[in-house]
Structure formats: structure tokens, C-alpha cells
Amino acid sequence: MTRRLDATQSGIATAASILRAGGLVAFGTETVYGLGADASQPQAVARIFEAKNRPRFNPLISHFANAQAAFTQVVPNAMAHRLAQAFWPGPLTLILPRAPGASISDLAADGLASLAVRVPANATALALLEQADRPIAAPSANRSGRISPVDAAHVLEELDGRIDAVLDSGPCTVGVESTVVDLTDPNTPTLLRPGGITLEELVAICPHISLPQTTSDVAPHSPGRMVSHYAPHLPVRLNALQAQPDEALLAFGATRPTLAPLVWNLSAAGNLEEAAARLFTGLRTLDREGQALGLRRIAVQPIPQHGLGRAIQDRLNRAAAPRPQDGTEDMAP
Structure with a gap:
């Protein structure tokens, strides 16, 4: 049975303790509910895949309480700092080269030389990340390929009994996942996934950003690049x-x-x-x-x-x- 925790000081502390112990906790962000695990513990990350029936060839976004913590795991360039200053906390994911000595597991990164990082704009999520004090990998808290959850009830519809807890912070305010920008080559920033930060907002900071490439069903360079997703049962x-x-x-x-x-x-x-x-x-x-x-x-x-x-x-x-x-x-x- 999955525990439903209130977004109180006690509930957040319990959720953080579960994460540090290698458990799974779904938590709300401004975009959708994510299924969190300690990104530095490969066995904890493996539990995400098991709970979601998720393929292991799709890397995960790691979440942090602030930009300083996120940038300890990657090698940020000037544009990364500009975008982070403009949009973090917020629905923006940056893909950057992995930093030497980064603690995020290869399983969470799918063995890539890059990592996907973001700082969510949700007070409960930030408090949880602050208390957990480690990178938290968190894909959407639903069975793989199904509709993303935007409240705790949706999480329980999909994952009740498969995860340790859901931290209920109410409905998500944005309702679509984060925008993903690839900055691994600082000379050619690329929008990989449109999301909560619009193209118009990005262009104001990064005028030379490339538009999304056609998604294919090959192994993706970033999270959220599979062709079929959010699939209802009805066509x-x-x-x-x-x-x-x-x-x-x-x-x-x-x-x-x-x-x-x-x-x-x-x-x-x-x-x-x-x-x-x-x-x-x-x-x-x-x-x-x-x-x-x-x-x-x-x-x-x-x-x-x-x-x-x-x-x-x-x-x-x-x-x-x-x-x-x-x-x-x-x-x-």
C-alpha cells in the first residue's frame, strides 16, 4: 500500500527519509508529478524502471533545490548560467556535459556523457529536495507510456502499491512537462522538447537556439523523446x-x-x-x-x-x- 503524505513539515521529512533510504516517492512539481529516487543509488533508480515498466534506454532528469547544486553535477557554460538565471526555479531542463566526479549513476544517465538537470518551481518539491540533499531522478509518476499525472490521485491510479509514498502538494499549475534544451555544444543550443517555457521566452535569452528535431524511436539523447507517449486507451x-x-x-x-x-x-x-x-x-x-x-x-x-x-x-x-x-x-x- 502506497502512503499518501501531506505537504507538511512532517510529511516532507518522511518523504526525504524514504528517498535517502533508497525508496520511491512521487511528488508534485509545477509541471507534473514525478516519481523520485536518489539518482546516486543505482538500485533505487532501478526501482523506478520496475515500478513504471519503463525502458532503460531513456535517460532521467535529475532535480535539485537550486542551480548551485545542479551545476555540481554538470559542466555549465555561459548560456546555461543565463538560462538558469532567467528560468530557474521553473519548467526548464538543461542537458550539459557530465562533470568529473558527478554522483548521478550511469543508470539514471543511460550511460551518456551528458546529464539532464532542473530546479522545479514548487515550494513543496524544493523543500523535499533541500531535505533529501542529493540529486533526485524523477520521470513522470505513471506507468510507462500512459498519461502524465497532474495530481496525487492520478499517481495512485497508476502506481498504488508499486511505490513507497506520494507527497500530495495538490494539482500541478503548469500541467505539461519541462522544456528541454541541449547545451552540450555551446555553439549550437537545441530545443529538444517544447514545454512549460515557450520558444518565444527562450529566444529572448538564446536567440540562436535551434528548433526541435524530428523525434524518432531510436534511443533518445534526452528524456521525453519517444514518439508514442501519453497514450489513452482510446485512439x-x-x-x-x-x-x-x-x-x-x-x-x-x-x-x-x-x-x-x-x-x-x-x-x-x-x-x-x-x-x-x-x-x-x-x-x-x-x-x-x-x-x-x-x-x-x-x-x-x-x-x-x-x-x-x-x-x-x-x-x-x-x-x-x-x-x-x-x-x-x-x-x-
């Missing part, structure tokens, strides 16, 4: 102008007449921040209730391709991608 149909009577509808913007018997509107006002925060809950709700109604598919209305719309569309593209037969896909916060 997903993108850019649907109209929904059919046997489809659930994931809507965006002003309500329109629809044949769909089940509708979840990401934001009736057309607000992309609201839409991002409601995305994963909407997919879970339509999937669960749509199956109960015997619906065939989830239709998704078009999403504007600016700001957080890019991150939302990235997640929807992965939700709609052909499903691997072995369940080997995943994402990190």
Missing part, C-alpha cells in the same frame, strides 16, 4: 473540425454544436495556459468515461501553434502516434 484523432457520435471531443475555445456525447474543453476562453494545465486531466477523463460509454475514439480540435500551444500539440502528437507493442515509451517532468 486519438487530431485536428478534428467536427466530432462523430461515437467520439469523445477534446475541445479548445468557444463552444460549438457537436455530435460528441462527451466533451472536455481545455479552455473555453482560448487561454493556452489554462489549456496546458487541463490537458492531462482532460485526456484521462475522456479516456475513462469514453470507454464506459463505448466510444471509439477521442477527437481533438486544432490548437494554436504559438506559446504553450507548441507544447500542447507535441503531447497530443505523441498521444496520437502509433503504439509500440511492448509499451516501451515514457516521459519525464
